[in-house]
Amino acid sequence: MSKTTPESASIDSDVDAFRQRMIDNLWHTHGQAIQTADRHDAYMTLCYTVRDHLIDRWRKTVEAQYSSNPKFVCYLSAEYLLGKQLPQNLLYTGTTEVARQALTPYGLDLDDLMQFDVEPGLGNGGLGRLAACFLDSLATLDMPAIGYGIRYEFGIFRQTFRDGWQVEQPDEWLLHGNPWEFPQPADMVEVGFGGHVQPYTDNEGHERRRWICKEKVLGEPCTTLVPGYGTQTVNILRLWRARATEEFDFRLFDEGDYARAMEQKIYSENISKVLYPNDGTPEGRQLRLRQQYFFVSCSLRDIIRLYRLKNASWDQFSDKAAIQLNDTHPVVAIPELMRLLLDEHLLEWDQAWEITRKTFAYTCHTLLPEALETWPLELFGSLLPRHLEIIYEINHRFLSQVRQRFPGDEGRVRRMSIIGEGPPRQIRMANLASVGSHAINGVAELQSRLLRERTLRDFADLWPDKFQNKTNGVTPRRFLRMANPQLSELIDATIGEGWLRDLEQLKGIEPMADSADFRAQWRVIKQANKHRLSEVLQTTTGFSADPDSIFDVMVKRLHEYKRQLLKALHIITLFHRIKSNLGADVPPQTFIFGAKAAPGYWMAKLIIKLINSLAETINRDPDVRDQLRVLFVPNFNVSLAERIYPAADLSEQISMAGKEASGTGNMKFALNGAVTVGTLDGANIEIRERVGEDNFFLFGLTADEVLDLKERGYRPRNYVESDPELSQVIHLIADGRFSGGDRELFQPIVDSLLDHDEYLVLADYRAYVDCCERACQAYLDPDRWTRMSILNTARCGFFSSDRVIGQYCEDIWNLKPVIPK
Ligand SMILES: *Cc1c(COP(=O)(O)O)cnc(C)c1O
Numbered sequence: 001m002s003k004t005t006p007e008s009a010s011i012d013s014d015v016d017a018f019r020q021r022m023i024d025n026l027w028h029t030h031g032q033a034i035q036t037a038d039r040h041d042a043y044m045t046l047c048y049t050v051r052d053h054l055i056d057r058w059r060k061t062v063e064a065q066y067s068s069n070p071k072f073v074c075y076l077s078a079e080y081l082l083g084k085q086l087p088q089n090l091l092y093t094g095t096t097e098v099a100r101q102a103l104t105p106y107g108l109d110l111d112d113l114m115q116f117d118v119e120p121g122l123g124n125g126g127l128g129r130l131a132a133c134f135l136d137s138l139a140t141l142d143m144p145a146i147g148y149g150i151r152y153e154f155g156i157f158r159q160t161f162r163d164g165w166q167v168e169q170p171d172e173w174l175l176h177g178n179p180w181e182f183p184q185p186a187d188m189v190e191v192g193f194g195g196h197v198q199p200y201t202d203n204e205g206h207e208r209r210r211w212i213c214k215e216k217v218l219g220e221p222c223t224t225l226v227p228g229y230g231t232q233t234v235n236i237l238r239l240w241r242a243r244a245t246e247e248f249d250f251r252l253f254d255e256g257d258y259a260r261a262m263e264q265k266i267y268s269e270n271i272s273k274v275l276y277p278n279d280g281t282p283e284g285r286q287l288r289l290r291q292q293y294f295f296v297s298c299s300l301r302d303i304i305r306l307y308r309l310k311n312a313s314w315d316q317f318s319d320k321a322a323i324q325l326n327d328t329h330p331v332v333a334i335p336e337l338m339r340l341l342l343d344e345h346l347l348e349w350d351q352a353w354e355i356t357r358k359t360f361a362y363t364c365h366t367l368l369p370e371a372l373e374t375w376p377l378e379l380f381g382s383l384l385p386r387h388l389e390i391i392y393e394i395n396h397r398f399l400s401q402v403r404q405r406f407p408g409d410e411g412r413v414r415r416m417s418i419i420g421e422g423p424p425r426q427i428r429m430a431n432l433a434s435v436g437s438h439a440i441n442g443v444a445e446l447q448s449r450l451l452r453e454r455t456l457r458d459f460a461d462l463w464p465d466k467f468q469n470k471t472n473g474v475t476p477r478r479f480l481r482m483a484n485p486q487l488s489e490l491i492d493a494t495i496g497e498g499w500l501r502d503l504e505q506l507k508g509i510e511p512m513a514d515s516a517d518f519r520a521q522w523r524v525i526k527q528a529n530k531h532r533l534s535e536v537l538q539t540t541t542g543f544s545a546d547p548d549s550i551f552d553v554m555v556k557r558l559h560e561y562k563r564q565l566l567k568a569l570h571i572i573t574l575f576h577r578i579k580s581n582l583g584a585d586v587p588p589q590t591f592i593f594g595a596k597a598a599p600g601y602w603m604a605k606l607i608i609k610l611i612n613s614l615a616e617t618i619n620r621d622p623d624v625r626d627q628l629r630v631l632f633v634p635n636f637n638v639s640l641a642e643r644i645y646p647a648a649d650l651s652e653q654i655s656m657a658g659k660e661a662s663g664t665g666n667m668k669f670a671l672n673g674a675v676t677v678g679t680l681d682g683a684n685i686e687i688r689e690r691v692g693e694d695n696f697f698l699f700g701l702t703a704d705e706v707l708d709l710k711e712r713g714y715r716p717r718n719y720v721e722s723d724p725e726l727s728q729v730i731h732l733i734a735d736g737r738f739s740g741g742d743r744e745l746f747q748p749i750v751d752s753l754l755d756h757d758e759y760l761v762l763a764d765y766r767a768y769v770d771c772c773e774r775a776c777q778a779y780l781d782p783d784r785w786t787r788m789s790i791l792n793t794a795r796c797g798f799f800s801s802d803r804v805i806g807q808y809c810e811d812i813w814n815l816k817p818v819i820p821k
Pocket residue numbers: 124125126129555556557636637638641662663664665666668
């Protein structure tokens with residue numbers, strides 16, 4: 001036995017220590033002995049034991065931060081899409097093997113217990129996942145940082161399909177308890193809503209105003225530990241949970257009206273009940289605004305409390321705290337900080353405004369003018385009357401600045417005003433963010449340019465220096481190391497493990513693209529990943545996928561601008577070719593989809609139904625099923641994403657140019673050696689620049705050409721009339737070929753394409769179909785293909801979220817690391 005080597009002796013003692021801590025935890029938290037514990041109890045105690053390791057590091061982090069009084073960044077985001085915590089925390093604490101061995105004597109299997117770990121789905125998609133990647137990188141770079149958000153009791157809905165239609169199920173992620181968070185009631189704060197504003201004169205004779213609110217709600221922070229990789233730093237994510245100030249109304253309770261006695265409690269606690277799906281439906285807008293103000297107000301009070309622990313005056317506030325606004329959702333923080341400084345801490349306007357402007361920075365995630373958030377003035381004022389006053393004052397001062405710079409340009413004044421003239425009159429949150437922040441950034445080169453030239457052009461005229469670009473990135477720990485362990489091992493064996501904290505080191509594998517032996521190993525790993533995914537597909541869709549076929553993957557939220565419909569038209573094209581005996585050279589392909597549609601987004605749901613109907617028809621048709629297969633994985637989330645990206649051959653990034661702000665799915669695919677079929681949109685452009693045009697399949701109109709075509713007058717029917725194959729494809733849908741003869745079902749899709757086609761699906765159709773054909777041809781040459789795959793991984797080191805966070809620290813936050821001892 002190898003017990004004699006010092007290394008295995010230390011592992012053995014680690015295993016013993018870990019096991020003892022687990023047994024103690026189980027006893028102390030559940031009153032259970034490990035011999036009699038069920039698997040869920042064992043899972044919980046495993047998590048507590050791993051968490052203990054994090055807590056030890058956290059204490060060191062807090063001590064180092066407390067003694068050096070550094071600047072912190074506070075990341076405000078309404079969404080965090082964290083993914084499973086157990087495998088991450090095992091990896092980061094280096095306890096995966098130790099835990100595995102500690103469990104064995106009790107007949108417990110680590111991979112089995114991993115199933116109990118629930119992914120907190122506190123986000124919709126890319127924006128929430130970006131926030132999670134940023135927290136990971138901040139801790140990895142030893143940056144003092146706190147994430148703030150909302151602890152939704154129900155996260156993003158669980159998606160199932162019934163008869164091909166999306167059905168939403170509640171996401172009861174907290175049902176069995178969440179071992180990763182701990183509530184900290186000692187840091188509870190109070191938040192107000194409604195009421196009115198009262199003027200008064202203070203002791204020094206100053207005119208002041210105070211907000212007499214009508215309703216109060218408590219915010220209780222739940223803290224989740226965020227470890228860095230390869231460092232002792234552990235930061236925190238604080239998610240606020242709404243609590244009623246009174247459990248129930250005793251008067252009503254005494255009168256026997258139990259239901260009404262509970263009403264106020266339920267109303268208050270509804271604030272953190274459920275994550276908003278990102279569709280623009282108006283219902284529930286008031287609750288959404290309550291959520292935003294609730295988490296922002298709680299967070300600012302927490303930030304001020306932490307600042308005051310070590311700092312007496314206000315002079316240094318913006319030297320000690322940077323607050324990043326992740327999109328417009330937390331922008332009400334700007335008038336809230338003003339209110340706290342003016343009304344509660346009695347600062348004068350000019351000083352309060354100086355602090356506010358220097359503290360905030362704003363990240364804009366969109367280009368769609370209709371996606372820039374606005375609030376009806378009346379709604380806003382009834383909920384936050386004092387904030388409305390403050391916004392009026394900010395706007396008044398701001399517009400006189402604009403008039404001074406651009407005399408007589410009242411059109412510009414109207415466009416830039418924080419208040420949009422209705423009816424109804426609106427508060428424009430992006431304008432408020434632009435005025436109240438010292439830096440405004442887009443999330444990819446193209447989007448940052450278009451923000452300056454189109455969406456926020458007037459603001460860029462006024463303050464060109466405020467505008468920056470920070471191209472998004474993803475954490476290589478979760479999306480390469482955890483998602484693709486075999487490829488990570490091959491990379492480790494080739495260039496060492498440095499890439500995990502310095503992703504540009506992946507460049508080191510570039511020369512290996514010329515090695516036949518390395519390419520063979522690369523292929524074996526991709527093949528194994530495809531096998532693994534195929535098992536998941538079998539259980540989730542009921543259909544298997546042949547790992548020898550091309551895995552052509554499109555996973556992301558369902559949105560018309562992302563153009564899942566274009567992919568569907570391509571599949572129908574191939575189906576039609578095979579059915580009419582023109583498909584002899586169509587190589588075997590598996591089309592894999594994953595996408596949730598916002599529950600109120602009717603067209604998106606119909607597109608899901610169409611793709612599921614294609615799957616039904618194609619997968620059961622003996623003429624085509626050996627060449628084509630269509631699989632729609634229900635409930636696409638981070639855990640599935642980790643299985644899917646590493647198994648992809650082709651990455652579909654086919655949004656209409658000028659619509660996708662950045663995309664991060666595109667980066668995760670490329671890092672895992674998938675080759676992109678894509679438009680010149682978002683970060684696709686930068687991916688292509690880096691991997692090289694020979695290793696990227698480009699098609700479609702550019703953002704400028706899109707604008708041009710629309711200005712000239714786009715007529716989608718022209719494309720159908722001049723392309724017989726496209727005409728056939730549309731006809732098949734309209735004729736009920738995929739709906740059992742029902743010609744009504746998909747008519748809205750056909751009409752929308754023929755009459756408007758807002759996202760130019762038909763204009764890009766021919767270029768796309770041809771491009772996919774080129775990609776298939778390339779795939780049929782394994783040496784060429786594997787070379788492309790390797791080069792995609794090797795050249796995507798830029799897309800690490802560590803790089804992005806480094807840039808934010810340098811260019812926006814002026815943040816320095818604090819390294820725990
Ligand atoms: C990365 C990711 C996204 C974002 O994908 P895009 O292709 O950039 O839209 C959405 N959802 C999940 C679960 C992800 O991991």
